Amino acid sequence: MTLIKQLAPQDEFVGYYILRELAVKQTNGTPPKDYFDIVLGDSSGQLTAKYWDVSATDKETFFPMSLVKIRGIAHTYREKLQVKITKIRPVNEADGIALTDFIRSAPIRPVDLVHTIKNAMNSIADPDIAGIVSFCVGKVEEKLMHYPAAKTHHHAYFAGLAYHMVRMLEIGDFLCKQRPFLNPDLLKAGIILHDIAKPEEMISQLGIVSDYSVQGKLIGHISMASNWITEAAIRTGLDLESEKVMALQHLVLSHHNLGEWGSPVQPQTAEAVALHHIDALDAKLQMVEDALDTTPETEEWTPFIRGLENKAVYRLKI
Numbered sequence: 001m002t003l004i005k006q007l008a009p010q011d012e013f014v015g016y017y018i019l020r021e022l023a024v025k026q027t028n029g030t031p032p033k034d035y036f037d038i039v040l041g042d043s044s045g046q047l048t049a050k051y052w053d054v055s056a057t058d059k060e061t062f063f064p065m066s067l068v069k070i071r072g073i074a075h076t077y078r079e080k081l082q083v084k085i086t087k088i089r090p091v092n093e094a095d096g097i098a099l100t101d102f103i104r105s106a107p108i109r110p111v112d113l114v115h116t117i118k119n120a121m122n123s124i125a126d127p128d129i130a131g132i133v134s135f136c137v138g139k140v141e142e143k144l145m146h147y148p149a150a151k152t153h154h155h156a157y158f159a160g161l162a163y164h165m166v167r168m169l170e171i172g173d174f175l176c177k178q179r180p181f182l183n184p185d186l187l188k189a190g191i192i193l194h195d196i197a198k199p200e201e202m203i204s205q206l207g208i209v210s211d212y213s214v215q216g217k218l219i220g221h222i223s224m225a226s227n228w229i230t231e232a233a234i235r236t237g238l239d240l241e242s243e244k245v246m247a248l249q250h251l252v253l254s255h256h257n258l259g260e261w262g263s264p265v266q267p268q269t270a271e272a273v274a275l276h277h278i279d280a281l282d283a284k285l286q287m288v289e290d291a292l293d294t295t296p297e298t299e300e301w302t303p304f305i306r307g308l309e310n311k312a313v314y315r316l317k318i
Helices: 056-061 110-122 127-140 160-178 184-193 214-218 221-236 243-254 270-294
Strands: 012-026 034-042 045-051 067-077 080-090 202-205 208-212
Touching (some): 034 080, 110 160, 127 184, 127 243, 243 270
Parallel strands (some): 045 080
């Protein structure tokens, strides 16, 4: 079977893939004809594809998150690799293919990631801060085992959110040793809480986000997490105007830094400044790692990376 990562222009291939996304669209011809606009996926990455002259039966047969066997031709369109599907059918039992074979996952077992997060949570010395973090984690603990951190931006795979948190906790631990003026309890709490509402913001199956929830669209994970901190403080009897509650809310509300990125305020405490840059560093390095991992080794440049100001990354030969 040909992995997506291995495809090059003009390759004719046959393989099994997951339909990560599928939409019925129409050509601009007269009369217009239906076609499938598809995002194919496997464990090595994803790629856009087109299947032309879709029939009524096709529209009842194929749907997102289903497995298919396809014959196709890879080609370049607007400087990007794309697939023209010439033949497609659903996977059947005789193929011996499992959905989990096509899912990208964090490189560390989800159970170990969640264990690390809970250890960090339990190491928070301040009981008030620890209680708030524990309450918020409890809302999504089961989903932390499998939810991605985003739909496409970074850590967009099975258990990606927990992996993102753990990598950030490692950076935060180093920074607190290097910069003793940082409050370790607040920074650990901010790292765990900054994206804690992502599982309620997105609708995901096996690490693939199909859509955003109503709450996600109308409120968003930043405001949701801030609300959870307020709820936790009320339940534990903390003064809502205390500096601890305010500090935790500020960490969450400012971690995207700019209004156009979703933050209503900019970082204005030491821990908030650290959190924003830890988050950005881990996210951007993961974008680079993912791009390199999913680009054929024969290619010198990765595709343009949206989170890096649409810059491509060059693969050094040294």
